[in-house]
Amino acid sequence: MKKKIVRIKDIAEKAQTSKGTVDRVLHNRGRVADDVRERILAIIKELNYEPNLIAQSLKSQRAFNLAALIPDPSLDSYWEAPHNGLEKAEKELRQYGVHITKFIFNSHSEPSFIAKAKEVGREHPDGLLIAPIFYKEALPFFQEWAEMGIPYVLFNTQIEHVNPLCYIGQDSYRSGSLAAKILRFGLHSPGTVLVAHVNEDISNSAHLITKEEGFRDYFKGEQLEETFKVISKEINFPEEEGLDKQLDDLRKQYPDLAAVYVTNSKAFEVAAYLEKNALTDIKLVGYDLIGPNQQYLNKGVIDFLINQNPLGQGYWGIHQLANHLIFKKEIPAIKFLPLDIITKENLDYYLDPQ
Amino acid sequence: MKKKIVRIKDIAEKAQTSKGTVDRVLHNRGRVADDVRERILAIIKELNYEPNLIAQSLKSQRAFNLAALIPDPSLDSYWEAPHNGLEKAEKELRQYGVHITKFIFNSHSEPSFIAKAKEVGREHPDGLLIAPIFYKEALPFFQEWAEMGIPYVLFNTQIEHVNPLCYIGQDSYRSGSLAAKILRFGLHSPGTVLVAHVNEDISNSAHLITKEEGFRDYFKGEQLEETFKVISKEINFPEEEGLDKQLDDLRKQYPDLAAVYVTNSKAFEVAAYLEKNALTDIKLVGYDLIGPNQQYLNKGVIDFLINQNPLGQGYWGIHQLANHLIFKKEIPAIKFLPLDIITKENLDYYLDPQ
DNA sequence: TTTAAAAAAGTGTTCGAGCACGCAATCGAA
DNA sequence: TTCGATTGCGTGCTCGAACACTTTTTTAAA
Numbered sequence A, B: 001m002k003k004k005i006v007r008i009k010d011i012a013e014k015a016q017t018s019k020g021t022v023d024r025v026l027h028n029r030g031r032v033a034d035d036v037r038e039r040i041l042a043i044i045k046e047l048n049y050e051p052n053l054i055a056q057s058l059k060s061q062r063a064f065n066l067a068a069l070i071p072d073p074s075l076d077s078y079w080e081a082p083h084n085g086l087e088k089a090e091k092e093l094r095q096y097g098v099h100i101t102k103f104i105f106n107s108h109s110e111p112s113f114i115a116k117a118k119e120v121g122r123e124h125p126d127g128l129l130i131a132p133i134f135y136k137e138a139l140p141f142f143q144e145w146a147e148m149g150i151p152y153v154l155f156n157t158q159i160e161h162v163n164p165l166c167y168i169g170q171d172s173y174r175s176g177s178l179a180a181k182i183l184r185f186g187l188h189s190p191g192t193v194l195v196a197h198v199n200e201d202i203s204n205s206a207h208l209i210t211k212e213e214g215f216r217d218y219f220k221g222e223q224l225e226e227t228f229k230v231i232s233k234e235i236n237f238p239e240e241e242g243l244d245k246q247l248d249d250l251r252k253q254y255p256d257l258a259a260v261y262v263t264n265s266k267a268f269e270v271a272a273y274l275e276k277n278a279l280t281d282i283k284l285v286g287y288d289l290i291g292p293n294q295q296y297l298n299k300g301v302i303d304f305l306i307n308q309n310p311l312g313q314g315y316w317g318i319h320q321l322a323n324h325l326i327f328k329k330e331i332p333a334i335k336f337l338p339l340d341i342i343t344k345e346n347l348d349y350y351l352d353p354q
Numbered sequence C: 001t002t003t004a005a006a007a008a009a010g011t012g013t014t015c016g017a018g019c020a021c022g023c024a025a026t027c028g029a030a
Numbered sequence D: 001t002t003c004g005a006t007t008g009c010g011t012g013c014t015c016g017a018a019c020a021c022t023t024t025t026t027t028a029a030a
Helices: A008-014 A018-024 A032-045 A053-058 A076-094 A110-123 A136-150 A173-185 A206-221 A242-253 A265-277 A293-301 A310-325 B008-014 B019-026 B036-049 B053-059 B076-097 B110-123 B135-147 B172-186 B206-221 B242-253 B265-276 B290-301 B310-327
Strands: A062-072 A098-105 A127-130 A153-156 A166-169 A191-198 A228-235 A257-262 A285-286 A303-308 A334-336 A340-341 B066-071 B097-105 B129-130 B152-155 B166-169 B191-198 B228-235 B257-262 B285-287 B304-307 B334-338 B338-342
Touching: A008 A032, A018 A032, A018 A153, A018 B152, A032 B191, A053 A293, A053 B076, A053 B304, A062 A076, A062 A110, A062 B129, A076 A242, A076 A310, A076 B053, A098 A110, A098 A310, A098 B285, A110 A257, A127 A285, A127 A310, A127 B110, A153 A310, A173 A206, A173 A257, A173 B172, A191 A206, A191 A265, A206 A228, A206 A257, A228 A242, A242 A265, A257 A265, A265 A285, A265 A293, A265 B338, A285 A293, A293 A303, A293 A310, A334 B008, A340 B338, B066 B076, B066 B110, B097 B110, B110 B135, B129 B310, B152 B304, B166 B310, B172 B206, B172 B257, B172 B285, B172 B304, B191 B206, B191 B265, B191 B310, B206 B228, B228 B242, B242 B265, B265 B285, B265 B290, B285 B290, B290 B304
Parallel strands: A062 A098, A062 A127, A127 A153, A153 A166, A166 A334, A191 A228, A191 A257, A257 A285, A285 A303, B066 B097, B066 B129, B129 B152, B152 B166, B166 B334, B191 B228, B191 B257, B257 B285, B285 B304
Antiparallel strands: A303 A340, B304 B338
C-alpha cells in the first residue's frame, strides 16, 4: 500500500504548469504571472499541500552550527545534566546537519564568562544557547548578538528586558509555592520554616528571590502565617566550618525550626548537618538530582527534591533552536518545564530521561 | 559549510567496490564474497557509518497501518488521554507513512472487546497497540496475532505470560509504595489507612492488587505497622447511593480513618464524599488528571494525584511500534513511565505535554 | 576447452523538494 | 527591425538509500 501524499508535481499538473513554477510560488522566489500564482495558491489550499519535510531536509544539506555558552560541569556538578541534554539533542539532530560547539566558562568567574561570550561572537554561530547566570555581564552581549542576527535561547535563569528566541526553565515563583505546599503537608505542629540560599550570590540571582516569594506567598495565601514563621537566610561558607556554625546559631535563635527549603541544588549541605546532629524531625526540601542529593534522598534525610530537569533544559534548548532554524516553526517565548516532585520511590524514572 | 556524513558511496570507494555491494552487505541480501564483506564491515565500523534515516524514509514510501484496540473514552474519560496520545504520535509520524485505525470497545463489556479484537485480525495491521483490560478474554488473541506475525504493544495493564513487543505503563508496585510514602508524610498521628478499589472488577485487574502490595509493603518496610493500620476494600456502586453508605459503615468501624488511597482514577468519588461530610482531615491520594479529579485537587480535597500519563502511554506505544517497524530499532521489553506526583501547584505542566 | 549456470559486483532509477540553468516570449530603446 | 534586457516558465540534476536490473567473473559440468 502506498502513501497518499500531495507533491509539488501534483500541484503543477493540476495547474497545468511545471514544478519549477509551483516552487517559485511556494518560496516567493522569482517571477510568476499573477493569474498563474493565484491558480496555484488555490490548488495548494484545495489539496492541502504540506511540504515533505523528509525530502526537504534531504535536499538542503546545509550545516547548522550552534553554540552553547554554559558553565563548567567539573566545578559544579549541576551542570553535568545540561551538557548531557545538549549531547542528546545533537545526536538526534545530527542528521539535519546540527553541530554544537560548547563554550565553557567558570561559574564563579565573571571574566571567564566575558571571555567566552566574546569568543562566541567571533564564531558567528547560526544559533546560541546560553545559561545567563551573570546577569549584568551578559546584558551587553545580548545586544551584540541581536545585531549580528544570532538567535539565542536562554535557559536555567530567566532574565527580563532582553528578547531571546525563547526562555526554557522553570517558573520560579510556582516552584517556591510547590515547595511550600509539600513542606506544609508534612508539618504537624506550629514552628519555624527556613528558606536557605546556600552559597549563591543572591544579588545576581533574581530567580532565587522569586522562589522565596512564591514560597512565602503560599503560606500567606493559605492563612498559615500565624502557625508557621517563615524566615530566610543566605548561607555562605567558602571555608568548611561555616555552615555548621551558622545553622547552630540559627537553631538557637529559632528552637522550633521544623523545616528547611533550600533554593538551589545545595540541599545536601544542609542534609549533612541534619544527619550529623540527628535532627530527623526537620523536614527538608531542595532541588536537583545531583549525586549527593540522591544519597540523602535515599537515606530519608531529604524528604523531597524538585527536579529542575537540567538535562531537559539543554535538550529542549537545542531543539527550540532547531525548530526555529531548520523546521521554521513558531517558537513560544517561554517554555516552562514541569515541576517534577521527586522522592526515593520515583527517583529512578527521572535519572535517565524518556 | 557542509555536513560531513558518511555515505554508502564513501564506504564503497574506500573498499574499492560499488555501492550495490555495500548495500548487500548492509542488508544481508544477495551474495558477497567473504573477504569483500569483511573488508566492508571493517570500513563501516571504522568510519562509524550510520544510515541516513532521512534518505531512507524518503525512499521507502510504504504505508504502515497500525491498529489501536482501546476503550471508548465517552464511557470512561480516563481513556480520552490515550486517544490524544495516539493522535499526537500519528501526526508526527504521518510523514513516515504511519496511519492508525482505532478499534474502540466498551470497557464494561467483554463481548464488545472480543468483537473488536476479531476485527483487528481481519484487518491485518502492521502493528497493534492494545490496552488489555480484559485479561482472560485477551489471551487467545495474543496467540493469534503472534501467529499472524503482528507485533503488539501492551499499555496501561501489565500482563504476564504473553510476549508483546513491549509493555508501556507504570510499575504498579512502586506506584503503590509511592502513594504510601506521600500519605505517610502527611500523617501526624496513628490511625487507619484505607486502600480503596472503586468500581473495578478486581479479579480481572492484577495491577490493582500489585499497587496494594506496594502500598502495604511500604508501611511494613518502614516499621509503621504498629502506628498505622492498613485496610483495603472494594467499593462498587452500580447505583448512586452505594458509595456513601459503604464509607459511612467503614468509618463507624474505623473511627480513626486518617487517609484513603484510591487505586484507580475514581478518587473524585471519594472526594465528593469527604467534601459532603466536611472531613477535611482525611488525606486522599489517587490517580490521573481527569476533570473531576482536577477539581477536587484544586479545592484541596484530594491532596496528591499520581499521574499515570495515559497520554504518554498512547504516544509512546505508537512510537515503539514505529521504532520497531520503521526505524528497526531495538525495543526494550518494558518501558516504565515516570510516577509523576501532581498537586495543585504543578498540575498545569502535566496537562498539555511537552 | 567449451559452455551454461551460479555467484559476485556494478549500474541506474526512484522517492520529493530545492535550485541552477536555460529557453522562449515580451518589452523598450536605438 | 534588431539587439539586449527582463519576465515567465520548464528541465534536469542533486541529496542518500533502496532495489531492480545488467554485466562480469567464477565455478562446475560436458
